[in-house]
Amino acid sequence: MIQTQTLATTPEGLARAAAILRAQGLVAFPTETVYGLGGDARSDLAVARIFDAKGRPRFNPLIVHVPDLAAAKAFAHFDTRAEAVAGAFWPGPLTLVLPLRADAGLSPLVTAELDTVAIRIPAHPAAQALLRAFGGPLAAPSANPSGRVSPTRAVHVIDGLSGRIDAVLDGGACGVGVESTILGLVGAPALLRPGGVPSEALEAMLGPLASGGNAEKPNAPGQLASHYAPGAAVRLNADTALPGEVRLGFGPGPADLNLSATADLIEAAANLFHMLREADVMAGQGGRIAVAPIPEQGLGRAINDRLRRAAAPRG
Numbered sequence: 001m002i003q004t005q006t007l008a009t010t011p012e013g014l015a016r017a018a019a020i021l022r023a024q025g026l027v028a029f030p031t032e033t034v035y036g037l038g039g040d041a042r043s044d045l046a047v048a049r050i051f052d053a054k055g056r057p058r059f060n061p062l063i064v065h066v067p068d069l070a071a072a073k074a075f076a077h078f079d080t081r082a083e084a085v086a087g088a089f090w091p092g093p094l095t096l097v098l099p100l101r102a103d104a105g106l107s108p109l110v111t112a113e114l115d116t117v118a119i120r121i122p123a124h125p126a127a128q129a130l131l132r133a134f135g136g137p138l139a140a141p142s143a144n145p146s147g148r149v150s151p152t153r154a155v156h157v158i159d160g161l162s163g164r165i166d167a168v169l170d171g172g173a174c175g176v177g178v179e180s181t182i183l184g185l186v187g188a189p190a191l192l193r194p195g196g197v198p199s200e201a202l203e204a205m206l207g208p209l210a211s212g213g214n215a216e217k218p219n220a221p222g223q224l225a226s227h228y229a230p231g232a233a234v235r236l237n238a239d240t241a242l243p244g245e246v247r248l249g250f251g252p253g254p255a256d257l258n259l260s261a262t263a264d265l266i267e268a269a270a271n272l273f274h275m276l277r278e279a280d281v282m283a284g285q286g287g288r289i290a291v292a293p294i295p296e297q298g299l300g301r302a303i304n305d306r307l308r309r310a311a312a313p314r315g
Contacts, residue, residue, distance in 0.1 A: 005167040006154065009126045013169060018133035020166045021046075026053060028143035028157045029130050030171030031122040033093045033179050033196050034273065035151040036065065036140030037165065038130070047109040047139050053164040056146040061112040062139040063095050063180070064119045067131040075104040075137060076117050081206075082185050088205060091123035093180040093196025110139045120180055126171035142179065143168075149230050149280070149310070150273045152177050159277075177270035178302045184212050194302040196269070228273070230280035230289065234311035236304075238290035245290040246283045248275060255292070256282060265299040272303055276310065 007013035007027075017027045024046040027038050037054065039046035041064045051058055066072050069086055076098035078086065085096065100106070100117040111117050122128065131138060142150040143157045143165070151157045154170035181195035183202060190212035191199050203209055232246070241247035241256075249255025251263035257275045259268035279289045291307055294300045 001163040002166060004158065004162045004165055006158070007167050007169050009129070009169060009171050014126075014129050014133045017130055017167055017169050018135075021134045021136075021138070024049070025166035026050060027130070027167045027169060028151075028154075028161065028165060029127055029140070029169040030124050030154075030174055031065075031093075031127045031140075032124045032174060033122075033176045034174055035143040035154065035157050035168075036063075036122075036127075036138070037143035037157075037161070038065070038138040038140040040134075041106050041110050041137040041139035044107045044109060047107040050139060050141065051109065053161055054141065054144070054146045056141065058109065059112050060146075061114060061118055062110045062141050063182075064106065064110060064117060065122055065127065065131060065138045065140050066119060067128055068121060071137065072119050072121065075101055075106060076119050077101060079185075081189075085183065085185065085202075085205065086121075089197055089201075091121040091128070093120075093123070093176050094202075095120040095180045095182045095193075095195075097182060097184040097186060097192060099186060106137070107139070116184075116186055118182060124171065124174075126169060130169060147229055149228055149276045150179065150306075152270075152273045156274070156277065173270075173274075175270060177272055177274075178299070178306060181302070183209075194305045196299070196302065198298045199301060200298065228276075228306045229310045229312075230276050230283075231285070232280050232283035232287040232289045234307065235288060235290045236307055236311050237293045239293070241290040242288070245288045246279045248279050248289055248291045250292040250294055253292075259292075259294075259303075265295070265297075265303070268294065269299045269303055272306060 152174040176196040181197040182193040184190035190210040249258040
């Protein structure tokens with residue numbers, strides 16, 4: 001078992017984290033969306049360790065994190081459309097799936113042997129500082145056991161992966177709270193996963209978006225049918241709680257926990273994963289969580305996507 005360190009976002013902590021990454025170790029780090037589990041995206045060993053630590057299926061591709069557009073262009077082909085989208089939304093909670101450069105030098109485990117790569121520039125200052133201290137691309141899925149609730153605080157990472165990774169860089173709570181939106185720009189623009197950038201903002205720039213990806217052969221992360229799941233069973237669109245259920249509310253009204261008492265979707269997204277964890281503890285073994293209806297608009301689309309996967313039958 002590995003002794004998992006908790007590092008501060010100080011020059012010393014960042015230097016230690018970068019040294020671990022250069023030695024093909026794993027470091028969880030904060031982004032504006034959720035905590036990512038970082039490993040050198042060029043190293044087969046480091047990337048294999050990510051899959052092993054998470055128990056993640058090898059056919060599920062990873063997102064490559066880089067500090068700026070110049071770095072991104074070393075790994076993916078950008079046409080004028082992709083450059084325009086990047087200019088509008090990067091750095092930030094948007095991942096682009098683009099054609100992979102033949103000379104990218106990434107581990108084929110990162111792309112699941114596809115000829116595309118998922119890539120983004122995080123906005124979080126600690127993520128930016130770590131990427132620059134390390135000096136290379138980081139493959140970084142969410143820092144949690146595969147299929148379970150994503151981490152938005154360092155303690156969530158420790159709860160799920162202590163003893164399986166080398167370190168956690170503690171940058172506090174994540175501001176957005178749901179993973180990045182994934183936009184496919186190979187052919188017609190396609191929404192591959194709703195997330196931190198509302199699809200309406202992308203459609204205002206690109207026009208209507210197609211849907212893409214499937215659970216059997218994902219072309220981007222976050223497409224498995226059962227994902228983001230607590231231990232308790234989850235019931236959606238619940239106007240009231242049944243006896244024995246923990247009620248996760250949205251808007252005014254009785255609730256054991258409330259994503260946003262004022263029905264603010266930004267606040268609800270930021271609270272989602274942390275409150276799912278709290279509700280899971282309250283429900284206990286064999287328990288149930290009843291989730292109030294969430295509007296299917298703006299960040300509500302990303303919230304509902306995560307909740308539907310959390311509630312899906314588990315294999």
